[in-house]
Amino acid sequence: MRLPVIVPLLLMCAAASAGALDSARQNGTLRIGLDYVPPVYKGGMKFRTPESIDTVLADDLAAQLKLKSASLKNNPVADAMQSLKSGHADVVLTLAPAGETLAADTVAIPTGYSAGGMAIMRTDTTIKKWEDLKGRTVCVSEGAPYVGTLASRYGAIEKVMRAPADSLLAVRVGDCDAAVHDDTMMKELFKLPEWKKFSAQLAPTSRQQLVLKVRGADAADLVLLRQAAARWNETYWAGVKKKWANNVAFEVYLDQNVPDCH
Numbered sequence: 001m002r003l004p005v006i007v008p009l010l011l012m013c014a015a016a017s018a019g020a021l022d023s024a025r026q027n028g029t030l031r032i033g034l035d036y037v038p039p040v041y042k043g044g045m046k047f048r049t050p051e052s053i054d055t056v057l058a059d060d061l062a063a064q065l066k067l068k069s070a071s072l073k074n075n076p077v078a079d080a081m082q083s084l085k086s087g088h089a090d091v092v093l094t095l096a097p098a099g100e101t102l103a104a105d106t107v108a109i110p111t112g113y114s115a116g117g118m119a120i121m122r123t124d125t126t127i128k129k130w131e132d133l134k135g136r137t138v139c140v141s142e143g144a145p146y147v148g149t150l151a152s153r154y155g156a157i158e159k160v161m162r163a164p165a166d167s168l169l170a171v172r173v174g175d176c177d178a179a180v181h182d183d184t185m186m187k188e189l190f191k192l193p194e195w196k197k198f199s200a201q202l203a204p205t206s207r208q209q210l211v212l213k214v215r216g217a218d219a220a221d222l223v224l225l226r227q228a229a230a231r232w233n234e235t236y237w238a239g240v241k242k243k244w245a246n247n248v249a250f251e252v253y254l255d256q257n258v259p260d261c262h
Contacts, residue, residue, distance in 0.1 A: 116206055146180045168198075
C-alpha cells in the first residue's frame with residue numbers, strides 16, 4: 001500500500017514534463033521574463049518609450065498565441081535562465097552574446113534583432129573615440145545593458161535617465177556630452193532631419209542578439225514559438241523601428257524647451 005507515496009511522485013513527473021505554454025493556456029496569460037520591465041504607466045505621468053523593444057515582442061507573442069495578455073517578469077540580473085528554472089516565467093526574452101552555451105534542456109529561438117551600444121553626440125563634439133568619454137557626462141537609460149559599463153570601462157560619468165527621450169533631450173540641451181543607446185534604433189532616429197546636428201557617433205560595441213528562450217521539453221510548444229518568431233522578419237522589424245524612432249523623437253520634441261545651440 002504505497003499509493004500515497006507514488007501519487008505525489010507521478011504528479012511531480014507530470015509537472016516536470018508539462019509544456020511551457022500549458023499554464024498560459026489555462027489562465028490566458030503568458031508569463032514572459034524580460035531583462036528590464038519598464039514602470040507601469042499611470043495617469044499624470046509623461047509617456048515614455050522604453051529603450052528595449054522586448055515589450056513589443058512580448059505583446060505580439062501573446063497575441064499570436066491567442067492569449068489574453070502578457071505578464072512581464074524581471075529576469076534575475078545574473079542569470080536570465082533562472083526565470084525558467086524557477087517557474088517564474090513561461091518563456092524568456094533576453095540579450096545573449098553570440099556563441100552562448102545553453103543548458104541541454106533549453107532552446108534559444110532567434111528573434112531577428114540585435115543591437116550594440118552606440119554613443120551619439122553633437123556634430124561639433126570633441127569626442128572622437130570611446131576613450132574620450134573619460135571624465136565626460138554620458139546619459140544612459142534605466143535598464144539598458146550599458147549602465148555601469150561606461151564608468152568601469154572608460155571612466156565616464158554616467159547619468160541614468162528614465163528613458164531614451166530623457167537621455168537624448170539631455171544631449172540636445174547640453175546636459176550630457178554623449179548618450180549611449182541601442183545602435184539599431186539610433187540609426188533609424190538619425191534618418192529624421194531634426195537629428196542631423198546630433199548624429200556624431202562612435203561605432204557600436206558589445207553587440208548582442210535578442211533571443212526567445214524556453215525549456216525544450218515540449219516539441220509542440222517549440223513549433224508554435226518558432227512559428228511566432230518567424231513572423232518577426234525584416235518587414236516586421238522595419239515597422240517596429242520606424243514607430244520607435246518617431247515616438248521617441250516626438251517625446252523629445254514635446255519636452256524640449258531650450259533652443260538648440262548653433
